[in-house]
Amino acid sequence: MxxxxxxxxxxxxxxxxxxxxxxxxxxxxxxxxxxxxxxxxxxxxxxxxxxxxxxxxxxxxxxxxxxxxxxxxxxxxxxxxxxxxxxxxxKREELLRNTLSALEMMGEDYGRLGRIGKRVIVEHTSANPNGPFHVGRARNPIIGDSLVRILRYAGWDVEAQYWVNDMGKQVMTLVWGVKNLSEEDLPPPERDKVDHIYVRYYQEASRRLEEEDVEERINHMLKEYEQALEDGDLKRHINHPKDKPTRAEEVKEIVEKVLGGMDSSLKRLGVVVDRYVYESQVVVDGTLREVISRLRESERSREEGGAYYLDFSDKPIHGKSKRFFFTRSDGSALYTTRDLAYHLWKLSRCDRAINILGEDHKLQSYYLREALKELGVEKLPEVVFYSFVSLPEGKMSTRKGRVVYLDDLMDEAVRKAKEEVEKRRKDLSEKEMDEIAHIVGIGALRYNIIKVQPEKKITFRWEDALNFDGFSAPFIQYSHARACSILRKAGEAPTPTVKFVERYQEEAELELVKSISLLPHAVYEAAKSARPHIIAQRAYEIARSFNEFYRDSPVLHAPGEIREARLALVLSVRWALSSALNMLGIVAPERM
RNA sequence: GGACUCGUAGCCUAGCCUGGACAGGGCACCAGCCUUCUAAGCUGGGGAUCCGGGGUUCGAAUCCCCGCGAGUCCGCCA
Structure with missing residues (x-):
């Protein structure tokens, strides 16, 4: 071990x-x-x-x-x-000594492990830029971002990447909608936010896609766009008015606008993306072309009507899925082929790659993996698959209007948190209460997602999503705030040090030290196995043992040396909890 | 039809990979605790055929097989 x-x-x-x-x-x-x-x-x-x-x-x-x-x-x-x-x-003394020594050395960074000097790229979210996030896929950014934070604590150099789909039919459908529909064709937006405003164009355009000529027009636009990208000429006008932006420029503009709206939701959630990588990049820089020619040389490569595929009949897959098509009959690339190009680029820049994907991408991810092997790549991405969040009445569907938007969920969480703060803290200013409501509401939301294993399906219920008691973020945040409150009242707290080894004799103190001592190992495990819920559990355990200590061991009213040692312990709790919450992307409030 | 994943008290969930000592938590429910550092807390209580059936093993929630139920996928879509 x-x-x-x-x-x-x-x-x-x-x-x-x-x-x-x-x-x-x-x-x-x-x-x-x-x-x-x-x-x-x-x-x-x-x-x-x-x-x-x-x-x-x-x-x-x-x-x-x-x-x-x-x-x-x-x-x-x-x-x-x-x-x-x-x-x-x-042995108690040794456990105490080693824990106190780690605390003394690490201070508020307690929980952080030594630098590994290796690089990991975590790809998460990567949602199509055609409308606001809905709760069905909200697990992705939450799992991904938590993992990013945990890996950083575990000593990795981490980069979070969002792979932006700025190619393909869905995007062109949106673009067609924006160019051809007017406000009168659309219902009013659900909120005044770019992604909500633009999604209406996408939805209406999708409806009209049933009409033959619309479909044809979109396909044509797509081809034109892809051609320009492949020629590396984003400035080229093909069948396109010369005085207007080119198709490529148009797409970029619209995608970036929608993405901007989506990004503001991520920001509010506390999710940080380090780099957006656009699909079109692999077309423009020639990686895609290279991947295609290398795949065509593979022994598995077959051709049918001009389209190329890899033959996986010898693999344990069946039916149509035995064939992985990587080009269409006109020679153009398919989604997974572009993803493959992205992965070659990505894998050459890191020691470890982790992808967070919905379970619907399993087969696609299998193709990707096998194709990478076919290309002689040895370092393969690790994938965390998550099951969907559904509603009691069934699967979320934008088209059927059966969705809960992430923005609405965040609003509701913050609103409920505000209600709770108002109940308890009549002494705080409106501004302070709003800050706390945001921290608590968003924290509760993230925690409720991250505390369960990704492969479990979640049925979304407001009462569960907004649970603020027990095994929840507010419980942990509250414990942190309690610790802060004691430290504030004490004025000054001594740093935990091995000198206090003899001073912790009571059961509640020892249990608390032990609970804190397990954080670094939890970080190691969570980072190794890409399972953030391990940190969620540890945070809860620390908070729980702190609350028991709080009941049994008075701090401020304890006599001299004991008071000193207990204050140091409270400070340790503060460090441990804020590290743990930080790893989960949850803010540790000083008061609530 | 096939492949993959999930199935643990009324509800949610940990443990399953790497088999072991009474299956941990939480919500809800019941009974207590605010003259002491924030009661978003603490203490106690009831509540489990670990989906069913076989097998492997000294020992199975955990591994294997067969079922059942749910989700996902099986496009020259993304």
Whole structure:
């Protein structure tokens, strides 16, 4: 269990020592393959079950546990044999010492691990720029952004990328709509925001797509646009008035406008994108052309009516999906082909690539992966798939008008948070209450998404989405604010230091230290396995143990040395909680 | 029809990859706690055929097989 985080992780000395000792002892006895596990609470911190060795050593597991247990013991751990189990406990003084030392060293950065010196690119959101975000896909930016933040804490150099689809029919449909429809053709926008204003053009244009000539016109525009891009001539006018912007310029302008509206929603959510990469880029810079010619040379490559595909009949996929078409019969590229070009570009710029995708992209992602292998790429992207958020009445659908927009959800969350603040804090100014309402409302929203595993489907219910109690962001934020309040009243708090090792004797204090001590390891795990909900859990546990400590151990009214040590502990809680919340993109308020 | 994912108390969820000691939480419900640092809190309580059936194993929520239910995909769309 080498976490590679050395002095940042208080648990490492314990894990390393126990693991090392157990391994060599088992080797002496010629029994391998038994591994340490986490025992139930109250039974220590690591456990070694002895059932497996029973057959080989021809003794009862209980006898083996006793025998082996006697030979174990170390600087960091104590051993206790319980039936067929050997339990290892991290010695309190060592746990305290190592935790306090990490806190002392890291300060408010507690939870951050050492720099790895490697680069990871996280691609998330990448929603089509044709209208506002709806809740169905809201998991994407939340999972992606949290992962970005966690990876940064874990020591990676991270870049968050948004792959913008500025090609293809959906975009051209929007462009056609903007050019050909007028305000009278459209219902009033649901809100005064660019993406909401423009989505109406897209929706109406999509409806008219049923009409033959509209479809033809859009296809024509698309071809013209693609041709200009492929020729690398964005200034070229083809069948297009000379005194107007070119098609390419038009597309760019409209896409950027809509994207601007979408981006403001992301900003409000606290999501930060470092770089927008446009699909058209891979066409203009020639990467796409190169990918196509390399794919055509592949042994899997087949041709049918001028269209090219890779043949995956030998792979465990069936029916039509055995064939991955990468060009149309007119030679133009398809979406996944452009994605492939993007991935070549991306993978050459990082040590690790993570994509956040909706589960509907699984097959496409499989093609991408296999095609990359076909091109001789060894470093493949890791993919986090998430299931959709649906409504109790069914799947969200823009066309059927059965959607909850992210903007509305954020409004509602903030509104409800405002109500709650007003109930409790009559002393605050309107401005302060609004700030807190925003922090709490948005925090609750993000937390409710991130706390569950991405592959679970979510049915959207307002009462769940706006839950502010228990396992929720406000609970954690509240604990943080409580800690801040104590520190504020104390005026000054001593920095946690190993000198306080002896001063934490009460159960609630020890539990709290232990809870805090587990944060760095949680960061390591969450970053390694790309599972942000691990941090959500840890944050909750820390807040919970702090609330228990709060009940049992008075801080401000405690006598001299104890007060000092407890204040240092409260400061540690503040650091740990604000780090954890920060990793989830949730603001840690000083008061609420 | 095939492939992938999910199925844990009234509801939501952790644990599943790497099988082990009584399946952790939360919401809702019931009973308590504001003369002490913010009650968005704390304490206690009831509530679980871990979807069903087989198998592997000393041991299965966890691994394998067969079902059932839900979601997603199976386009020269994105």
């Amino acid at each position: 080498n976490t590679g985080t050395n002095m940042h992780d208080p648990w490492e000395p314990f894990f390393n020592e126990v693991e090392g000792d157990v391994k060599s002892l088992l080797r002496e006895h010629g029994v391998e393959g038994t591994s340490l596990e986490t025992p139930p609470p109250g039974m220590g911190d690591l456990a070694l079950p002895c059932f497996q060795m029973a057959k080989k050593l021809r003794k009862s597991p209980q006898a083996i546990a006793v025998e082996l247990g006697e030979k174990l013991g170390g600087k960091n751990y104590a051993v206790e044999v319980k039936g067929p189990y050997i339990n290892f406990s991290y």
